[in-house]
Amino acid sequence: MSYFAEPYKIKVVEPIKMTTREERIQAIKEAGYNTFLLKSEDVYIDLLTDSGTSAMSDNQWAGMMLGDEAYAGSRNFYNLEKAIQDVYGFPYVVPTHQGRGAENIISSLLIKPGDYVPGNMYFTTTRAHQERNGGTFVDIIIDEAHDPAVEIPFKGNVDLNKLEDLINRVGADKIPYISVAVTVNLAGGQPVSMANLRDVHTLAKKHGIRVIFDATRAVENAFFIKEREEGYADKSIKEIVREIFSYADGCTMSAKKDNLVNIGGFLALREEEIYEEATEMLVLFEGFPTYGGLAGRDMEALARGTYEMIDEAYIAHRVGQVRYLGDQLINAGIPVMRPIGGHAVFLDARAFLSHLDQEEFPAQSLAAALYVDSGVRGMERGIVSAGRDIKTGENHKPRLELVRLTIPRRVYTDRHFDVVAESVINLYEKREEIPGLKFVYEPKTLRFFTGSFEPTKKSPIFE
Ligand SMILES: Cc1ncc(COP(=O)(O)O)c(C=O)c1O
Known part of the structure; x- marks a missing residue:
């Protein structure tokens, strides 16, 4: 796949200032x-x-005009829910104002003081929420990720030995979930291979531990899988994204990245019980379950961006x-x-x-x-x-x-x-x-x- 010119043309421009x-x-x-x-x-x-700096498309802007700003039951929520179910494959969707809103909810619900949360390198807000709830973050990324010069295709991978050692050392009941970012921001936007995601999931299930993905840049991760991992060259980005999330019990999302919107996020879940608890927290900290932290128009732009990102x-x-x-x-x-x-x-x-x-x-x-x-x-x-x-x-x-x-x-x-x-x-x-x-x-x-x-x-x- 070679690099070609922009697959879009410019309809609106924003002047920028030159300074001395x-x-x-x-x-x-x-x-x-x-x-x-x-x-x-x-x-x-x-x-x-x-984050939040993307240019939206004409289609997203058109969607903004179709915002249904009803307090409850906005049609844009149902469009968003359908898009997330279709693209990511999770049945339950909790809209939040941005990624850290979702991190707040999942960390508060699942982490108890004294717990350990393994992750493939920390992210600032993610770790801050884990620590705020009494958890200790444990880095389980492969060693190569900490060396800027090492050139390997999947530098965001989890080191399964580190993960297993932690489980053996502290016990599975002290690990509320494994936090896996696809791609890893602070490691340089490095991807995780599908094989590694599958292995993490298998190990987690063996010990009865949940796996929660940070989905922020998962489409970029899917592109690297298509480009670098055997067996994926002929799969569509959409198929690869669906497979990625089949290895998670849920995800937090800063939609201000992959999904091409200026504000927005969500928590997506597979378990009904956790979803119900999450909506209880949502109404306290964000808003009613069918808008969470977002206006109807923002949910519409996000629903449309969720399809544009997999083009x-x-x-x-x-x-x-x-x-x-x-x-x-x-x-x-x-x-x-x-x-x-x-x-x-x-x-x-x-x-x-x-x-x-x-x-x-x-x-x-x-x-x-x-x-x-x-x-x-x-x-x-x-x-x-x-x-x-x-x-x-x-x-x-x-x-x-x-x-x-x-x-x-x-x-x-x-x-x-x-x-x-x-x-x-x-x-x-x-x-x-x-x-x-x-x-x-x-x-x-x-x-x-x-x-x-x-x-x-x-x-x-x-x-
Ligand atoms: C990997 C990752 N996770 C979580 C977040 C937090 O998301 P938000 O800024 O939307 O709260 C970010 C934002 O930069 C991120 O890059």
């Missing part, structure tokens, strides 16, 4: 060297996240565009997470800024420097995102210290990515000048969102 270097130096200073705190209008090419041309182009940027950087010798994943290109800040200690926040500093250089906004995914150990108070020190350049869906053209590549290459040439950062304000939870920093020394990069 002086303006950007001022803006990053005011933002405390945290790209989350920049004003979007000061950003030229926004690669902060692929073969769409998903091939989507992953191809991420690779288009990644390959330019690889060809220029820039250290990036290999292989290029499904939603983002991750700069290996540890290798890029090898003169800095991890506690000088190299990825945070590199993201700030990239913004000053060209107005491109990326995000830190390293020691700042990893936070502190809730028991010892020490910084978690993840092996991966990355800057994520996340590609919004159907938003930018390849020319934008040429500009991004040029800027990263330019910075690499003067990397020694990029200074470390220190905290000025450190929030207690999810500190990467609102923490602020200052450079540890004067540098021409920020002046």
Whole structure:
């Protein structure tokens, strides 16, 4: 499958502002060297996240006009329910305002204090909800996932030995569910193979443990399976997605990614009893069961996006565009997470800024420097995102210290990515000048969102 031009044409455009270097130096200073705190209008090419940043289609916008905003029984809920049942194969659907709404419900329902929740690498909000309910997250991803240079096709796989060791050590009754992300965001958008999902499911069932998937980027995962795993080349993306979810008891979903909407999420379940408990929590924290956290029009856009995301041309182009940027950087010798994943290109800040200690926040500093250089906004995914150990108070020190350049869906053209590549290459040439950062304000939870920093020394990069 080669990379072809966009399988869509542009009907509406949104102008973006060009800024001067002086303006950007001022803006990053005011933002405390945290790209989350920049004003979007000061950003030229926004690669902060692929979450909620997709361009919706004309068909989705048309659906927005068909929003049925009834408090109960909105027709858009039934369209959404049908789409999720059809595409993912779960009978019970709980609409939430976004992914963490679903994480809140499932973690509160299933986790008891003292439990362990194994997962293929942590995700920030997912782990925060598990810990909030008294669970301890245990990383069971294969070791290779923690090494940015190792090039293997399914770097998001679960290490079955690690999983089995945990079950033997703490006992199955202390494991409310196994949490499997397809693909793995913080490992670089790396996929999990179908064989591995099947094996995890078999092992879990042997011990009577539930398996809950984080479905956020499962269509991208399905594309990699089609491309890389024997026996799947001739299957449709829809068939592969259905098989993926046949190995789960439920999933949490941030629909702001795969499903091409700006807001939305859901919890989908196979067990009626858990569904009933989930709807009880839903009415407390989100809303009535037929809208949860969403307006009728948003549910309609989500129902339609759920079909658009499994279009073969769409998903091939989507992953191809991420690779288009990644390959330019690889060809220029820039250290990036290999292989290029499904939603983002991750700069290996540890290798890029090898003169800095991890506690000088190299990825945070590199993201700030990239913004000053060209107005491109990326995000830190390293020691700042990893936070502190809730028991010892020490910084978690993840092996991966990355800057994520996340590609919004159907938003930018390849020319934008040429500009991004040029800027990263330019910075690499003067990397020694990029200074470390220190905290000025450190929030207690999810500190990467609102923490602020200052450079540890004067540098021409920020002046
Ligand atoms: C893998 C993964 N899980 C969960 C979430 C949380 O979803 P939301 O931001 O919609 O609350 C995200 C969002 O970035 C994610 O990437």
